Amino acid sequence: MPTLEDYIARVEGTCGAEKDVIVVFKFDKKDEAIARIIKKAKLKNTIAGIIYELAFEDKSFRLYASGKAIFRSIMNKEELNKLLSSLLLQD
Amino acid sequence: MDVQAVRQDFPILKRSINNSPLIYFDNAATTQKPRQVIDAVSNFYENHNANVHRAVHTLSLEATDLYEKSREKVSKFINAKEPSEVVFVRGTTEAINLVAYSWGLSNLGKGDEVLVSLMEHHSNIVPWEITAKLRGFTIKYANVKADGTLDYDDFESKFAKKTKIACLSHVSNVTGVINDVKRIAKAAHDNGALMLVDGAQSVPHIAVDAQNLDMDFLAFSGHKMLGPTGIGVLYGKKELLEEMPPFQGGGEMIKEVAFSQGKGCSIIWNELPWKFEAGTPNVGGAVGLGEAVKYLQVIGMDNVLSHEKDLTKYAVKRMQECSKVTIHGPSDLSNKCGIIPFSVKDLSSHDVALICDNYGIMIRSGYHCAQPLHQKVLKLNSSDRASFYIYNTREEVDRFVEVLKEIDQL
Numbered sequence: 001m002p003t004l005e006d007y008i009a010r011v012e013g014t015c016g017a018e019k020d021v022i023v024v025f026k027f028d029k030k031d032e033a034i035a036r037i038i039k040k041a042k043l044k045n046t047i048a049g050i051i052y053e054l055a056f057e058d059k060s061f062r063l064y065a066s067g068k069a070i071f072r073s074i075m076n077k078e079e080l081n082k083l084l085s086s087l088l089l090q091d
Numbered sequence: 092m093d094v095q096a097v098r099q100d101f102p103i104l105k106r107s108i109n110n111s112p113l114i115y116f117d118n119a120a121t122t123q124k125p126r127q128v129i130d131a132v133s134n135f136y137e138n139h140n141a142n143v144h145r146a147v148h149t150l151s152l153e154a155t156d157l158y159e160k161s162r163e164k165v166s167k168f169i170n171a172k173e174p175s176e177v178v179f180v181r182g183t184t185e186a187i188n189l190v191a192y193s194w195g196l197s198n199l200g201k202g203d204e205v206l207v208s209l210m211e212h213h214s215n216i217v218p219w220e221i222t223a224k225l226r227g228f229t230i231k232y233a234n235v236k237a238d239g240t241l242d243y244d245d246f247e248s249k250f251a252k253k254t255k256i257a258c259l260s261h262v263s264n265v266t267g268v269i270n271d272v273k274r275i276a277k278a279a280h281d282n283g284a285l286m287l288v289d290g291a292q293s294v295p296h297i298a299v300d301a302q303n304l305d306m307d308f309l310a311f312s313g314h315k316m317l318g319p320t321g322i323g324v325l326y327g328k329k330e331l332l333e334e335m336p337p338f339q340g341g342g343e344m345i346k347e348v349a350f351s352q353g354k355g356c357s358i359i360w361n362e363l364p365w366k367f368e369a370g371t372p373n374v375g376g377a378v379g380l381g382e383a384v385k386y387l388q389v390i391g392m393d394n395v396l397s398h399e400k401d402l403t404k405y406a407v408k409r410m411q412e413c414s415k416v417t418i419h420g421p422s423d424l425s426n427k428c429g430i431i432p433f434s435v436k437d438l439s440s441h442d443v444a445l446i447c448d449n450y451g452i453m454i455r456s457g458y459h460c461a462q463p464l465h466q467k468v469l470k471l472n473s474s475d476r477a478s479f480y481i482y483n484t485r486e487e488v489d490r491f492v493e494v495l496k497e498i499d500q501l
Contacts, residue, residue: 014441015457016473017466022441047501050449062442066109066449070441 004081007033007088011080014070021080023069030067037063037087056087092394098482100125100386111451114487119264119292119430119478120455121314124379128317131382135375143374144343144365158374161381162364168384169309170300171326175363178332179377182323183291184214186310187258189325189338189367190287191218194308196226197336199255203228206249206257206284209467210235212264213460215289219258228255235468239266239420239432246275250282256307257286261293265461265469265476266420267403267430269297276305285331291315295480296399296428298392301326313376318383322376325367332363341369395481399429402479402488406431409492415499419469429479432459432469435498440473443498450494 007029014020025033034052041054041061050065061071074080098104103123106113115123135157141150143158159174166174180186195218199205205219209232223230231254233246241259250257257279261272276286287308293299294309295316301309308331313322327335337344337360344366346359360366387395404424410416415436421427435443440456447454455476458465465471477491 014473015459016440018439018441018472020439020441022445045501047497051446051501062445064445064449066445068445068448070439070445072439 002089004084004088008084011077018072019074021071021074023071023080023084025067025069027067033088034063034065034067037069040087040090056083059083092390092398092481094398094482094484097125097390098484100127101482102126102129104482108451108453109449114450114452114483114490116477116479116483116487116491117453117455118480118483119267119315119459119476121320122295122317122480123482124319125317125383125386127386128319128379128382132319132375132379135378140375142371154374157378157381158372161377161384164381164384165324168388169294169324169326170302172302172329176301176326176329176332178325178327178364178367179372180323180325180367181321181373182312182314183212183289183310184218186308186323186325187214187287187289188218190308190310190327191222193335193338193367194256194285194331195219195222199223199226199228201227202253203255204251204253205230206233206246206254206279207231208233208235208241208246208259208270210239210241210263210265210268210461210464211258211260212289212291213462214291215258215260215287216463229253232463235464237468238422239263239464239469240268240426241270243271243274247278250278250284252283254279254282254284256284258289259286260289260291261299262290262296262428262430263461263464264292264430265432265459265464265474267292267428267432267478268421269293269426269428272306273304276307280305292428292430295387295395296392297396307331313380313383316380316383317386318380319373319376322373322380324380329363332367335367336360337366337369339369343371344369390481396428398481399479400424400427402483402485403427403429403431405485406477406479406488406491409488410495412492413495413499415501416495419471419474429483431477432474433477434471434474435495438498438501440475443475446498447491447494450490452491452494 041056045053052063141154143155234242279286285307290311294311309326314320419432444456
């Protein structure tokens with residue numbers, strides 16, 4: 001049974017008033033993570049296949065081919081984990 | 092200055108990031124290390140590693156010699172009167188904390204004032220705020236103009252008989268603006284106050300003469316000037332350092348710890364600068380810093396600044412081709428180091444930094460540890476920052492602008 005730890009290397013709070021959250025995927029799992037997320041979320045825009053602007057439930061976020069995602073307006077760790085679980089772990 | 096020859100000295104610049112050649116534009120955060128510095132640190136650990144001072148064996152004497160020679164190099168680099176005015180610390184933050192705790196706790200109390208500018212890095216705000224709560228003194232903040240330059244009239248008008256110390260960055264870590272610290276030092280001294288200069292962004296980029304600028308304290312970091320992390324410097328005028336109590340206690344900073352019957356423990360502090368270097372210091376780091384200083388001296392600090400100014404002027408001109416990019420800070424670039432703060436319309440600073448990262452370009456995003464400047468002066472939630480050093484080129488700027496133009500299309 002896969003877990004979030006299988007996909008995620010690190011979660012960083014950003015510096016600045018926006019309080020965004022950056023999720024860094026493990027290098028060897030980033031392509032799989034990106035594929036899963038793109039399959040689940042609604043694609044709003046993509047630039048040259050390296051930046052994906054996505055929406056899932058009431059959240060919009062950006063996913064980068066380098067294996068990072070930036071989420072906005074995340075209230076706490078539980079909310080982030082729930083969102084990531086839906087995107088990465090549920091079929 | 093032959094930039095291509097300089098680049099050959101930096102092994103990391105051969106790297107690719109996300110399938111693109113590395114372009115490192117985050118030099119205000121930390122700089123890359125030349126082979127000479129890496130080799131000096133390796134050589135120390137491979138051939139000379141021992142604890143410094145006190146031991147009589149050969150290795151310790153060699154390590155001590157290397158450590159103290161680095162202090163001499165740093166002392167000459169900033170034109171201190173003598174090496175004993177150079178205290179090795181972890182970095183700028185620790186240097187300012189040393190002054191705030193050692194000098195501040197002994198000399199500041201209720202009714203006293205400390206004068207700080209609003210453009211300061213948090214490391215020149217927080218130590219004063221902490222010690223103000225301990226001692227009850229007041230901190231006054233001098234204004235910064237909307238373009239990020241210091242409001243000298245406001246700063247000078249805030250000096251009073253109660254002002255005991257003025258604290259100011261020599262160069263802003265957000266805008267790259269060079270402050271006239273000599274002018275503020277004179278105003279401080281005319282009012283019977285001391286002057287502390289945060290040199291984290293100046294010592295690596297411009298020739299700094301501590302005596303000529305008449306600063307009482309100067310703090311800077313090794314890692315921002317090609318040296319290793321974990322080593323930095325507090326310069327202080329000898330007569331001030333001599334009067335200050337130790338910041339931390341332990342080995343190395345004492346001459347004698349003696350128990351005599353009925354009198355308890357009596358301690359005699361070590362001489363300068365060792366009084367302020369409790370515990371085993373970062374010897375390898377100091378050796379690396381000495382080598383970094385030597386490297387910069389060979390290039391020449393005037394050449395360093397001239398290269399950065401040229402690159403900044405070129406980059407600003409090219410970035411203005413991007414319709415969504417707004418450059419912050421003064422439009423007059425003549426009094427600036429190689430730091431360009433900017434924003435991209437409709438994109439968060441972190442998005443811009445992540446897009447650049449996708450193309451192998453490392454820039455900074457956020458507050459850059461200067462939240463008051465962002466919120467109270469620049470009125471920004473955050474910003475992006477490109478900052479240059481001796482190994483950056485116009486070709487790298489061109490590539491950066493290409494990426495910004497792609498961002499323009501978003």
